[in-house]
Amino acid sequence: MSRERVTVIDIANAAGVSKSTVSLVLQGSSLVNKTTRAKVNAAMRELGYVYNRGAANLRQANAKSKIVGMVVNDLTNSFFAELAVGIDSVMQSAGYVQFLANTGENIDRQREVIASMREHGISGLIISPARGTEAADFAALANAGIPVVMAVRNVPGARVSSLTSDNHAGAAASVAHLAKLGHRRIAFLGGFPDTAVFTERFMGYRDALIDAGLDFDADLAIGAAPSRAGGVEAIERAMRLAVPPTAAVCFNDAVAFGVCDGLRSRKIEPGAEFAVVGFDDVIEAKTAVPALTTVSVDPQGMGRRTAQLLLKQINSGAAEPEALVKSVRLVVRQSCGTGIQGGVR
Amino acid sequence: MSRERVTVIDIANAAGVSKSTVSLVLQGSSLVNKTTRAKVNAAMRELGYVYNRGAANLRQANAKSKIVGMVVNDLTNSFFAELAVGIDSVMQSAGYVQFLANTGENIDRQREVIASMREHGISGLIISPARGTEAADFAALANAGIPVVMAVRNVPGARVSSLTSDNHAGAAASVAHLAKLGHRRIAFLGGFPDTAVFTERFMGYRDALIDAGLDFDADLAIGAAPSRAGGVEAIERAMRLAVPPTAAVCFNDAVAFGVCDGLRSRKIEPGAEFAVVGFDDVIEAKTAVPALTTVSVDPQGMGRRTAQLLLKQINSGAAEPEALVKSVRLVVRQSCGTGIQGGVR
CATH class of the missing domain: 1.10.260.40 (lambda repressor-like DNA-binding domains)
Structure with a gap:
C-alpha cells in the first residue's frame, strides 16, 4: 500500500x-x-x-505521449503479423508503447478504434486501412496534428504519409519470369478488385503480358479473398476453364499456398506440372514444398520503415506527408519448376 | 487551434x-x-x-484506466496472432484499448515492456510468457493489484491467473488415434523441452504409449524450435534413426507443417506414407494438403476466454487468481491416412 x-x-x-x-x-x-x-x-x-507517464504528460504543456496506435486489417494473415512485429521492434527501441487493434476489414470498427486511440492520447498512428476507408477517415487526426502513416494499402486523396510496395513492378517481374519459362496461359488469382493494391498488381500483370507479346484474357483474372481459402477457390475456377492456365501470378503468398493446395487436391503437382508465383515472401515461403517463388516485400522490414517514418513525423512536428514506395524483388525458388518447354519438369 | x-x-x-x-x-x-x-x-x-481519458482518470480517485496490456512471445506464429485477434475482439467490445508487445522469447525485452505498460497505466495484463519467465516477474504487478492472466503457457509458482489447454489430454488422444491406425513407432517432434507446455504434451504422449502397450523410446522424442523450420529439422533427425518412425505427434501445427515439408523433400508423402498429427488447429490446418489431423485448441476462442477472465478480474477488484484449463479435442482430417495395416493408404 x-x-x-x-x-x-x-x-x-x-x-x-x-x-x-x-x-x-x-x-x-x-x-x-x-x-x-x-x-x-x-x-x-x-x-x-x-x-506515472499520464500525469507527467498532462503536467508538461505540449508534451507528446510515448504512445502510438497500430491498426491492421487482418492480423490472422501472417503478412500483417510480421508487419506488426517489425513496427513493434522499432517502437520498443524508441521507448514507445503501442496500441493494437485488428479491424477484420470492418470499417465501423476501424472508426471506433481510431477514435478510442485518439482519446487515449496517441502521438501518431500507423494503419493498414480496412476496405472502404475514405480520405475523410483521417481528417480529424490530420487536423489535430497527429501524424498518420498508411502501410501496405493506400487511400487515394488522403493527405497522410504512406509506405507501400512497388506492386506494379513486382507483378510485372513475375509475369516476365513465367513468360521466359515458356508459359502462354498465365492466370492472375485472388485479391479484392476494389482495392488499390489489387489494381496496381493487376495492371503490372496486364502490362507485362503485353510486353511479352502474350494476349490478355479477362477470364484468367479471377478475384477472391486474399487468403489461403481464396486461393483454393480461385484455382478451382481457373482449372474449370475450357483452356486452363499452366501458371499463376497470385495476389499474395496466402493465395499462392491455397493455389498449391487446390492443385494437389486435383492431383496436379505445383512446381512440376503448374507454376505458381506468390507476393510478399512471408516466413513460410522459404520452407514450403515446393519452396515458393515470390515477390519479396519483406514485411518485417516494411514494418520497421513504417515505424521510422512515423517517428520522423512525430519528432519533426508539422511535417508534410510523404509517400514512399519500397522496391521489391522476385525471389526464384522451386514453385515454377524449370519451364514447360520439352514437357513437364 | x-x-x-x-x-x-x-x-x-x-x-x-x-x-x-x-x-x-x-x-x-x-x-x-x-x-x-x-x-x-x-x-x-x-x-x-x-x-482526454488520461486526465479524466487522474481526476477520479481509484479510477481504472480502460487500457490493458497484451504481451506475446511470438507474433509471427499464427497461433499467437489468432490468440491476439480473439483477445482484441472482446476488449474492443468492452470499450478497452490494448497495448501490444511482441517479445520474441526475449526475457529482458519482456521485463522492459511490462514496466513500460505499467507506467502507462494498464488496468490488467494478458501475457504468453517468454521462455525463462519467473514467478518474480509478476510480483510488482500483483503487489500493485493489477490482475495478470497468463495465456497458453504457465509459469510455476506465479500467483496470477492462467488459461491453458489440456495439453496432456490432447497429446494422449493423438497417440491413441495413431496406435489404433496400427502405428508402433510414433515420434514426438518439436518444442522446447524446458517449457511447461512441452512437459505436459510430452507426458501425455508417453503415458498414452504405455496405455496402448507400446514401448517408449527416448530416441523418438526430438526437441526443436516450435516453428515450421523446427519441424523440418526434427523430421530429418527422426528419419536418420536406424528404425525411423512411421508417425509423429508434433508439438504444434507449425512443426507439423514443417514435418510435412521435410517428408516431401525426402519424397515421402505425408498422409499416405507417414502419419502426422499437429496441435492447435490454426486456420491453415483445414485447407492444407493433406488437411491436418490436429488437436483443436481454438486459439481465437482461447483469446476471447482469456480476455473475459481478465475483465472479470479487473471488475471484481482484488480477485483470487484462477487457473482454467480449456478442454481440447482431436480433429481427424487427412494427414494420418487410413492406417498402415495392409500397406500404405
Missing part, C-alpha cells in the same frame, strides 16, 4: 541527491551522469516507485 | 443542456436518456471535442 505514496522526495533522500536531479532522471534528461542515474534508478526500484 | 480550447460549457451551450449532463455523458453514465446523449455527442463532434 505504502508504495503508492512514494514521492520524488523519498527517492531523492534514498539516493542522496536533490529532488530536481530525480526529476531530471525521470524526464530522461541527458544532464545527469550515468552513476547518478543508476543510483536514482536503484532507489526507485527499491522503493517500488512507478512513474 | 480553437479545437483544443473547446470546453464542457461550450458543449452544454451547443446541445442546450446543463454542464453536469455533459459530464455524465462523458462518464458513460446510464442516467442520461438516449436522445439527450445523442444531442451531446452530436455537439461534441461538431465542435471537435476530444475527451
Whole structure:
C-alpha cells in the first residue's frame, strides 16, 4: 500500500541527491551522469516507485505521449503479423508503447478504434486501412496534428504519409519470369478488385503480358479473398476453364499456398506440372514444398520503415506527408519448376 | 487551434443542456436518456471535442484506466496472432484499448515492456510468457493489484491467473488415434523441452504409449524450435534413426507443417506414407494438403476466454487468481491416412 505514496522526495533522500536531479532522471534528461542515474534508478526500484507517464504528460504543456496506435486489417494473415512485429521492434527501441487493434476489414470498427486511440492520447498512428476507408477517415487526426502513416494499402486523396510496395513492378517481374519459362496461359488469382493494391498488381500483370507479346484474357483474372481459402477457390475456377492456365501470378503468398493446395487436391503437382508465383515472401515461403517463388516485400522490414517514418513525423512536428514506395524483388525458388518447354519438369 | 480550447460549457451551450449532463455523458453514465446523449455527442463532434481519458482518470480517485496490456512471445506464429485477434475482439467490445508487445522469447525485452505498460497505466495484463519467465516477474504487478492472466503457457509458482489447454489430454488422444491406425513407432517432434507446455504434451504422449502397450523410446522424442523450420529439422533427425518412425505427434501445427515439408523433400508423402498429427488447429490446418489431423485448441476462442477472465478480474477488484484449463479435442482430417495395416493408404 505504502508504495503508492512514494514521492520524488523519498527517492531523492534514498539516493542522496536533490529532488530536481530525480526529476531530471525521470524526464530522461541527458544532464545527469550515468552513476547518478543508476543510483536514482536503484532507489526507485527499491522503493517500488512507478512513474506515472499520464500525469507527467498532462503536467508538461505540449508534451507528446510515448504512445502510438497500430491498426491492421487482418492480423490472422501472417503478412500483417510480421508487419506488426517489425513496427513493434522499432517502437520498443524508441521507448514507445503501442496500441493494437485488428479491424477484420470492418470499417465501423476501424472508426471506433481510431477514435478510442485518439482519446487515449496517441502521438501518431500507423494503419493498414480496412476496405472502404475514405480520405475523410483521417481528417480529424490530420487536423489535430497527429501524424498518420498508411502501410501496405493506400487511400487515394488522403493527405497522410504512406509506405507501400512497388506492386506494379513486382507483378510485372513475375509475369516476365513465367513468360521466359515458356508459359502462354498465365492466370492472375485472388485479391479484392476494389482495392488499390489489387489494381496496381493487376495492371503490372496486364502490362507485362503485353510486353511479352502474350494476349490478355479477362477470364484468367479471377478475384477472391486474399487468403489461403481464396486461393483454393480461385484455382478451382481457373482449372474449370475450357483452356486452363499452366501458371499463376497470385495476389499474395496466402493465395499462392491455397493455389498449391487446390492443385494437389486435383492431383496436379505445383512446381512440376503448374507454376505458381506468390507476393510478399512471408516466413513460410522459404520452407514450403515446393519452396515458393515470390515477390519479396519483406514485411518485417516494411514494418520497421513504417515505424521510422512515423517517428520522423512525430519528432519533426508539422511535417508534410510523404509517400514512399519500397522496391521489391522476385525471389526464384522451386514453385515454377524449370519451364514447360520439352514437357513437364 | 480553437479545437483544443473547446470546453464542457461550450458543449452544454451547443446541445442546450446543463454542464453536469455533459459530464455524465462523458462518464458513460446510464442516467442520461438516449436522445439527450445523442444531442451531446452530436455537439461534441461538431465542435471537435476530444475527451482526454488520461486526465479524466487522474481526476477520479481509484479510477481504472480502460487500457490493458497484451504481451506475446511470438507474433509471427499464427497461433499467437489468432490468440491476439480473439483477445482484441472482446476488449474492443468492452470499450478497452490494448497495448501490444511482441517479445520474441526475449526475457529482458519482456521485463522492459511490462514496466513500460505499467507506467502507462494498464488496468490488467494478458501475457504468453517468454521462455525463462519467473514467478518474480509478476510480483510488482500483483503487489500493485493489477490482475495478470497468463495465456497458453504457465509459469510455476506465479500467483496470477492462467488459461491453458489440456495439453496432456490432447497429446494422449493423438497417440491413441495413431496406435489404433496400427502405428508402433510414433515420434514426438518439436518444442522446447524446458517449457511447461512441452512437459505436459510430452507426458501425455508417453503415458498414452504405455496405455496402448507400446514401448517408449527416448530416441523418438526430438526437441526443436516450435516453428515450421523446427519441424523440418526434427523430421530429418527422426528419419536418420536406424528404425525411423512411421508417425509423429508434433508439438504444434507449425512443426507439423514443417514435418510435412521435410517428408516431401525426402519424397515421402505425408498422409499416405507417414502419419502426422499437429496441435492447435490454426486456420491453415483445414485447407492444407493433406488437411491436418490436429488437436483443436481454438486459439481465437482461447483469446476471447482469456480476455473475459481478465475483465472479470479487473471488475471484481482484488480477485483470487484462477487457473482454467480449456478442454481440447482431436480433429481427424487427412494427414494420418487410413492406417498402415495392409500397406500404405
